Amino acid sequence: MEIELNVDGFGPVKVERGxxxxxxxxxxxxxxxxxxxRADSLVDLAAGAEPGETVAFLSYxxxxxxxxxxxxxxxxxxxxxxxxYPGVKLAIGPATAxxxxxxxxxxxxxxxxxxxxxxxxMREIAAADIPIxxxxxxxxxxxxxxxxxxxxxxLVEEIPDKKVIIYRQGxxxxxxxxxxxxxxxxxxxxxxxxxxxxxxxxxxxxxxLTRVYGTAYRKPEELELHLARVEExxxxxxxxxxxxxxxxxxxxxxxxxxxxxxxxxAFVRDRIETFWKEEHxxxxxxxxxxxxxxxxxxxxxxxxxxxxxxxxxxFEVDGVPYVLKPMNxxxxxxxxxxxxxxxxxxxxxxxxxxxVYRKERSGTLHxxxxxxxxxxxxxxxxxxxxxxxxxxxxxVDLAIFLLHTFGFTSYDVxxxxxxxxxxxxxxxxxxEWARAEDALAETLKRLELPYTRMEGExxxxxxxIDFQIYDALGRKWQGPTxxxxxxxxxxxxxxxxxxxxxxxxxxxIHRAMLGSFERFFGTLLEHYxxxxxxxxxxxxxxxxxxNPDFVSHAAELAAKMEAVGLRAQVDKxxxxxxxxxxxxxxxxxxxxxxxxxxxxEAGTVALRxxxxxxxxxxxxxxxxxxxxxxxxxxTAALELVGGDVNN
Numbered sequence: 001m002e003i004e005l006n007v008d009g010f011g012p013v014k015v016e017r018g019x020x021x022x023x024x025x026x027x028x029x030x031x032x033x034x035x036x037x038r039a040d041s042l043v044d045l046a047a048g049a050e051p052g053e054t055v056a057f058l059s060y061x062x063x064x065x066x067x068x069x070x071x072x073x074x075x076x077x078x079x080x081x082x083x084x085y086p087g088v089k090l091a092i093g094p095a096t097a098x099x100x101x102x103x104x105x106x107x108x109x110x111x112x113x114x115x116x117x118x119x120x121x122m123r124e125i126a127a128a129d130i131p132i133x134x135x136x137x138x139x140x141x142x143x144x145x146x147x148x149x150x151x152x153x154x155l156v157e158e159i160p161d162k163k164v165i166i167y168r169q170g171x172x173x174x175x176x177x178x179x180x181x182x183x184x185x186x187x188x189x190x191x192x193x194x195x196x197x198x199x200x201x202x203x204x205x206x207x208x209l210t211r212v213y214g215t216a217y218r219k220p221e222e223l224e225l226h227l228a229r230v231e232e233x234x235x236x237x238x239x240x241x242x243x244x245x246x247x248x249x250x251x252x253x254x255x256x257x258x259x260x261x262x263x264x265x266a267f268v269r270d271r272i273e274t275f276w277k278e279e280h281x282x283x284x285x286x287x288x289x290x291x292x293x294x295x296x297x298x299x300x301x302x303x304x305x306x307x308x309x310x311x312x313x314x315f316e317v318d319g320v321p322y323v324l325k326p327m328n329x330x331x332x333x334x335x336x337x338x339x340x341x342x343x344x345x346x347x348x349x350x351x352x353x354x355x356v357y358r359k360e361r362s363g364t365l366h367x368x369x370x371x372x373x374x375x376x377x378x379x380x381x382x383x384x385x386x387x388x389x390x391x392x393x394x395x396v397d398l399a400i401f402l403l404h405t406f407g408f409t410s411y412d413v414x415x416x417x418x419x420x421x422x423x424x425x426x427x428x429x430x431x432e433w434a435r436a437e438d439a440l441a442e443t444l445k446r447l448e449l450p451y452t453r454m455e456g457e458x459x460x461x462x463x464x465i466d467f468q469i470y471d472a473l474g475r476k477w478q479g480p481t482x483x484x485x486x487x488x489x490x491x492x493x494x495x496x497x498x499x500x501x502x503x504x505x506x507x508x509i510h511r512a513m514l515g516s517f518e519r520f521f522g523t524l525l526e527h528y529x530x531x532x533x534x535x536x537x538x539x540x541x542x543x544x545x546x547n548p549d550f551v552s553h554a555a556e557l558a559a560k561m562e563a564v565g566l567r568a569q570v571d572k573x574x575x576x577x578x579x580x581x582x583x584x585x586x587x588x589x590x591x592x593x594x595x596x597x598x599x600x601e602a603g604t605v606a607l608r609x610x611x612x613x614x615x616x617x618x619x620x621x622x623x624x625x626x627x628x629x630x631x632x633x634x635t636a637a638l639e640l641v642g643g644d645v646n647n
Contacts, residue, residue, distance in 0.1 A: 534630040
């Protein structure tokens with residue numbers, strides 16, 4: 001007996017009753033289907049077809065399907081580990097942005113030398129093309145199945161349902177929500193990439209586990225391209241660059257997650273901060289400064305003690321509870337409330353480079369990207385309801401301007417909304433959330449910015465617009481965030497005097513254009529691979545005399561450049577010319593200007609761009625002129641110098 005269902009993009013399809021979605025995909029001649037979507041959920045292709053339903057099939061071209069692909073690879077890894085190390089206790093093994101990992105506790109010591117063996121066993125499991133089957137079992141059966149694994153038992157107890165889901169492939173079974181690929185044979189190209197330690201659930205108070213990283217692709221050439229990107233990412237790692245370029249340091253003995261800025265790093269940061277302040281003042285922001293500590297009561301009013309206490313540092317002064325501030329919002333509200341305001345004064349825009357402190361777990365700390373003390377480029381706008389969308393548009397415009405100036409021209413925009421099914425996780429009413437989310441959606445519509453709505457991703461006090469920026473390698477980073485807050489104004493009584501002579505509730509916008517300065521600096525460092533554009537570079541030009549006879553001439557040129565605000569440096573070392581050029585390359589100086597007898601007589605320099613490009617003889621006056629233009633114009637790309645520099 002046949003049933004009929006609709007396949008998105010292919011129309012009605014008839015199959016025999018009892019057929020699977022994989023059978024439906026074959027009947028519809030859908031090529032390369034990896035997983036199906038029915039209603040709003042992803043399901044295995046092994047799931048049964050339902051008459052009258054509409055399904056969509058996702059191929060490797062869909063990110064959701066690629067995630068399923070990588071997650072299946074993580075189960076193949078776990079399967080290999082149980083085969084090779086009897087008694088291993090598996091923890092968790094999710095897919096990541098470009099691969100997967102699995103955490104486990106093994107009695108045997110596993111080293112890098114073991115990785116080829118693990119990879120080979122994974123290839124054997126994949127080649128065996130073992131069917132992957134989903135099964136629902138009772139919690140009692142799950143406890144028995146994972147009786148000797150405390151990590152799985154802990155996860156089982158946290159599942160609210162009476163039944164749990166496991167996936168089997170041969171004699172291997174794992175706790176998992178799925179979905180997965182139909183069989184292990186779908187994963188033909190894989191690679192184990194690294195071995196590391198990881199605390200259970202990222203908490204240093206828990207057991208230290210072993211973590212094996214890997215990646216999986218559809219085709220060998222895709223894997224080769226990925227591995228090349230990984231090598232380039234290692235070369236750009238901001239932690240390595242920060243050390244090699246002597247820009248910053250972080251050390252356990254000085255406090256994990258606390259950054260020490262060295263002279264060159266502090267210089268670049270100061271250039272960013274100065275530009276940030278100037279641009280905000282142009283756009284009507286007033287700069288403020290607030291203390292690093294505050295009475296805890298200030299954050300009790302805000303609700304942070306209820307929703308954020310585990311991330312806050314608390315202490316007492318004369319028996320009174322205090323906190324190291326985790327954010328600046330209550331302080332800016334305090335400044336606003338220090339006197340009354342009329343509607344004629346609004347909007348009021350405050351901005352601060354405010355250093356805050358958050359109690360991050362040791363296992364989550366990562367260079368500049370996740371620290372315990374960081375400077376937030378915070379801003380808060382107090383406005384009337386009819387000013388709200390205009391102010392939100394102004395925030396988005398500023399965010400895009402800053403991103404483009406720093407060389408980030410590719411980004412995704414997300415609208416993070418609340419989860420109506422979990423009202424206990426959020427402050428405010430359903431009506432307030434609807435109004436706030438509608439205002440953000442109207443802003444993006446007015447600016448004709450495409451966006452993705454992210455259900456359940458809002459923070460507790462309001463929805464937000466997030467920019468996810470792409471760097472030079474195509475990697476995604478957290479960028480500007482703009483949040484509408486209907487929670488704090490009524491909590492603190494933030495009001496203004498309206499034209500009717502009565503007090504009205506203020507609307508409030510939080511916005512961070514660069515986010516954490518530390519994280520943004522790390523992003524910028526990796527984006528440029530340490531070669532900052534001229535307006536940001538600590539040294540714009542290193543002048544290299546061909547031999548000691550021309551050191552004084554090089555010093556004269558450097559002084560001439562410095563006199564007009566450029567940053568020049570003379571290499572006075574005794575090394576050979578090639579060694580000096582190599583040192584300049586290692587120092588990531590944007591331009592090397594070589595001078596000898598011919599250049600001195602002609603009033604030129606032999607100019608080289610970082611990376612080895614020879615720009616030939618360049619008139620000193622013209623070089624100064626173009627570098628000044630690049631500095632004044634905050635040109636993110638280096639192409640401004642070179643090409644036309646001799647014209």
